[in-house]
Amino acid sequence: MSEQGHGVRTLVTGAAGGLGREIAVQLGRRGCAVGICDINATQLEETARLVSAQGGAVEQIACDLTARNAPEEAVGRVVSLWGGIDVLVNNAAYGVIEPFLDATYEAWTRTLALNVTALAMACKAAGRVMRDQRSGRIINITSPGSRMALPDYTAYTASKAGVDSITRAAAVALAPHGVLVNSLAPGMMDTEMQRSTEADLARVNGRDDLKAFLDERTGRIPLGRRADISEVAEAVVWLSLDAPRYMTAERLNMSGGLDKD
Numbered sequence: 119m120s121e122q123g124h125g126v127r128t129l130v131t132g133a134a135g136g137l138g139r140e141i142a143v144q145l146g147r148r149g150c151a152v153g154i155c156d157i158n159a160t161q162l163e164e165t166a167r168l169v170s171a172q173g174g175a176v177e178q179i180a181c182d183l184t185a186r187n188a189p190e191e192a193v194g195r196v197v198s199l200w201g202g203i204d205v206l207v208n209n210a211a212y213g214v215i216e217p218f219l220d221a222t223y224e225a226w227t228r229t230l231a232l233n234v235t236a237l238a239m240a241c242k243a244a245g246r247v248m249r250d251q252r253s254g255r256i257i258n259i260t261s262p263g264s265r266m267a268l269p270d271y272t273a274y275t276a277s278k279a280g281v282d283s284i285t286r287a288a289a290v291a292l293a294p295h296g297v298l299v300n301s302l303a304p305g306m307m308d309t310e311m312q313r314s315t316e317a318d319l320a321r322v323n324g325r326d327d328l329k330a331f332l333d334e335r336t337g338r339i340p341l342g343r344r345a346d347i348s349e350v351a352e353a354v355v356w357l358s359l360d361a362p363r364y365m366t367a368e369r370l371n372m373s374g375g376l377d378k379d
């Protein structure tokens with residue numbers, strides 16, 4: 119096993135599309151063995167095809183990560199197949215636009231079950247194996263929203279604040295064992311999640327001029343454009359394989375300057 123990529127055993131959650139798929143493909147390009155996990159089995163198949171085309175080993179794990187023990191089982195699949203796990207990327211997430219005063223139990227429970235509980239269980243399961251290996255890296259995908267007051271998106275932003283908290287705690291828990299835990303906050307990327315979220319955000323704010331609404335939001339990004347998933351994935355791959363071994367408990371902002379404070 120080399121940390122340069124070849125033979126590195128990885129698991130990427132939420133890999134059926136968007137950022138997760140791109141991370142899986144880029145890890146495959148670096149020669150990693152890639153476990154890909156998602157609730158969407160059909161689109162996961164396509165990710166598997168794309169990763170295989172890079173020449174790397176790939177394992178599809180179709181599951182609902184909010185089911186009890188599902189994160190532990192996903193990690194277990196990678197470990198039993200490849201003898202260990204070197205990199206875990208917790209990317210799967212759910213979010214729903216809902217004005218704060220209309221908050222529902224369903225939206226909060228579903229969001230926290232995936233973004234917080236499943237992520238913590240995956241960190242725990244991979245962390246135990248990495249502790250015994252005395253090496254490994256965990257990357258949790260957070261959001262600039264974790265530090266913002268967004269009253270139409272509070273369950274999501276609260277869940278991402280939870281991700282930041284888990285990242286710091288896991289980093290400290292695993293530091294004595296040589297395991298690194300960091301997070302990455304992507305800016306606005308044009309993914310399925312972002313498109314539907316912003317359409318709903320426009321609707322609850324009474325905006326029917328979606329294009330103008332989106333342009334205004336893009337205009338708030340200091341770099342003046344949205345992120346390409348490939349450049350965000352490059353940063354995740356850097357954290358996974360290349361970042362200096364003294365870097366842990368860090369949060370890397372890939373938000374074009376949006377998250378700057």
Ligand SMILES: NC(=O)c1ccc[n+]([C@@H]2O[C@H](COP(=O)([O-])OP(=O)(O)OC[C@H]3O[C@@H](n4cnc5c(N)ncnc54)[C@H](O)[C@@H]3O)[C@@H](O)[C@H]2O)c1
Pocket residue numbers: 131132133134135136137138155156157158181182183184208209210211212232259260261262303304305306307308309310311312
């Ligand atoms: N898109 C953005 O602009 C943006 C901005 C900041 C942070 N993020 C974060 O980046 C990450 C990737 O987001 P994306 O935009 O690619 O989203 P996406 O919706 O395209 O991908 C999320 C994936 O998670 C999967 N998933 C959902 N529920 C699941 C479950 N219960 N079990 C297993 N898998 C499940 C979905 O099927 C999907 O493939 C997320 O953590 C998101 O919060 C995205």
